[in-house]
Amino acid sequence: MLSTIKTLAQTLAPRLIEIRRHLHAHPELSGQEYQTAAYVAGVLSSCGLRVEEAVGKTGVVGELQGRGEDNRILGIRTDMDALPIQELTSVEFASRKPGIMHACGHDVHTTLGLGTAMILSQMQESLQGNVRFIFQPAEEIAQGAGWMVRDGAMRDVSSIFGVHVFPSIPAQSVGIRYGALTAAADDLEIFIQGESGHGARPHEAKDAIWIAAQAICALQQAIARTQNPLRPIVLTIGQIAGGRAPNVIADRVRMAGTVRSLHPETHASLPAWIEGIVNDICKMYGASCEVNYRRGVPSVQNDFALTQLIEAAAREAWGSDRVQILTEPSLGAEDFSLYLESAPGTMFRLGVGYPERLNHPLHHPEFEVDESAIVTGVVTLAYAACKYWQSPHRES
Incomplete structure (x- = not known):
């Protein structure tokens, strides 16, 4: 044969x-x-x-x-x-x-x-x-x-x-x-809603760009300290947009990215885990958020x-x-x-x-x-x- x-x-x-x-x-x-x-x-x-x-x-x-x-x-x-x-x-x-x-x-x-x-x-x-x-x-x-x-x-x-x-x-x-x-690949979109203000008086506003930066750092740090390192996750924010002028504190930011994982159990837990972290960061600084997690293809x-x-x-x-x-x-x-x-x-x-x-x-x-x-x-x-x-x- x-x-x-x-x-x-x-x-x-x-x-x-x-x-x-x-x-x-x-x-x-x-x-x-x-x-x-x-x-x-x-x-x-x-x-x-x-x-x-x-x-x-x-x-x-x-x-x-x-x-x-x-x-x-x-x-x-x-x-x-x-x-x-x-x-x-x-x-x-x-x-x-x-x-x-x-x-x-x-x-x-x-x-x-x-x-x-x-x-x-x-x-x-x-x-x-x-x-x-x-x-x-x-x-x-x-x-x-x-x-x-x-x-x-x-x-x-x-x-x-x-x-x-x-x-x-x-x-x-x-x-x-x-x-x-291969990995499961999902799409992630996050909106941070703050409050606009003058760039000279940040204490009177809720800076959506700064809060978005805290959320990005928190997500990356949380992967290293709350997720099983033998079950890898790769989260990449590839787009970020917000603000209207250099001296105006941004009231809204949109971020978009991709999330990759290998294990089905980890894959299933990711939407709630990500939303929880972003929500906690926003509450800490008086902002709100909307997290849209779209399933792509599994591993x-x-x-x-x-x-x-x-x-x-x-x-x-x-x-x-x-x-x-x-x-x-x-x-x-x-x-x-x-x-x-x-x-x-x-x-x-x-x-x-x-x-x-x-x-x-x-x-x-x-x-x-x-x-x-x-x-x-x-x-x-x-x-x-x-x-x-x-x-x-x-x-x-």
């Missing part, structure tokens, strides 16, 4: 690189992936899959029916959207759309999903169960997964795999992470057994020297976590770094990938899917 998958992948390699370069040259922003979706649907249809378009607005779902008696559906999710970044690479297939770039590797992800579908469709007679390929829009704005789930993309799915490229891992290597892979918590399966597939396919066990999670966010509310799943990292040269990080205008990683990712996904049907039955 593995040798067949590797042979098919090597045969398809030129076509997969062609697909990736086409996608890279024609990026589309979140929620606007119309041409990408049509392209994906065309490739899936040519492989004989049952295709449904306009799922989750601009998403695509392809269903591959196995010939075995296992009724489980394995989901394989890849994302399709690009970023509002002006590409500064010198590759011949650079973005043809000014100000839009595949700087996060979603062109590679889409190619991996298509390549896996192309391989497994040629092995359909020996496929024991069904595979649902989920091509998702709008990951970069953390909206697309929710759209796809609401439109039924996860209906009857038993388990799901995901993948994300990683430039700090060498190409042709795979990164495996047990437990928390990706990789299922242990499915992560073991991906690790075993990668080790068998490539050898242990090309498999890295990642000891640290990322505090970045990934809406793959929303699929995990419907079924267990796991996401692995695919190394795309060039050896012995500078590798720019994700979201950088000069971000590039070593395309030799595409075969690695496709083989790993296809072989893990085949091994899935050999694993014990699990109810989602």
Whole structure:
């Protein structure tokens, strides 16, 4: 089975690189992936899959029916959207759309999903169960997964795999992470209401800017002294606005930021904890506040057994020297976590770094990938899917 998958992948390699370069040259922003979706649907249809378009607005779902008696559906999710970044690479297939770039590797992800579908469709007679390929829009704005789930993309799915490229891992290597892979990411907005006054007579006013500064410091200090240091929280106030003139004490301040956490229990407690601290600071100085805490996406918590399966597939396919066990999670966010509310799943990292040269990080205008990683990712996904049907039955 593995040798067949590797042979098919090597045969398809030129076509997969062609697909990736086409996608890279024609990026589309979140929620606007119309041409990408049509392209994906065309490739899936040519492989004989049952295709449904306009799922989750601009998403695509392809269903591959196995010939075995296992009724489980394995989901394989890849994302399709690009970023509002002006590409500064010198590759011949650079973005043809000014100000839009595949700087996060979603062109590679889409190619991996298509390549896996192309391989497994040629092995359909020996496929024991069904595979649902989920091509998702709008990951970069953390909206697309929710759209796809609401439109039924996860209906009857038993388990799901995901993948994300990683430039700090060498190409042709795979990164495996047990437990928390990414952080929960929430939005925070705080209004401080004080009382205006003359800058020369601060005692007659309630300085909203000064009180806001006390609130920011109190929140950061409280993280270090009231929260479990083994359950990290990162709170960043990225915007602050208030005041009308240099000699007028501001009566109102608006602050906005992001809150990242890894553990579900900590994540659940954050809104009340933050509001309590800000309220106490405001009461101390005679002001009032409004705290708006908006849930984003939860942390990706990789299922242990499915992560073991991906690790075993990668080790068998490539050898242990090309498999890295990642000891640290990322505090970045990934809406793959929303699929995990419907079924267990796991996401692995695919190394795309060039050896012995500078590798720019994700979201950088000069971000590039070593395309030799595409075969690695496709083989790993296809072989893990085949091994899935050999694993014990699990109810989602």
